[in-house]
Amino acid sequence: MALALFSGCSKHEEAQAPAPKQSPARLELFGEELFNERCRDCHIVKDKGGVVGPELSHVGSKRDRRFLEQVIREPAKVYPGTAMPPYDTFSKKQIDSLVDYLSGLK
Secondary structure, X not given: OHHHHHOOOOHHHHHHOOOOOOOHHXXXXXXXXXXXXXXXXXXXXXXXXXXXXXXXXXXXXXXXXXXXHHHHHOHHHHOOOOOOOOOOOOOHHHHHHHHHHHHOOO
């Protein structure tokens, strides 16, 4: 995809090109990919994953977005003594994508 955006384009044309929009489904996929890379070792979703953290297959029907974001960024504030590390280095986009994915688990 990057090659198509840059081949034959001048720097001026490149700067003027509109940013591609991501559909909600793509954001969810990014969230799911992020979950699989960073969270699945400890958390189970749909019978796959680790058992260190709680099972999250239906977390979207039990927790709101604000709660999910806080647990991701500062888990020890929500659950003192938790083994879950803070993901405070995630970008806003990463957090939003991950929360989108988790919110859809119902």
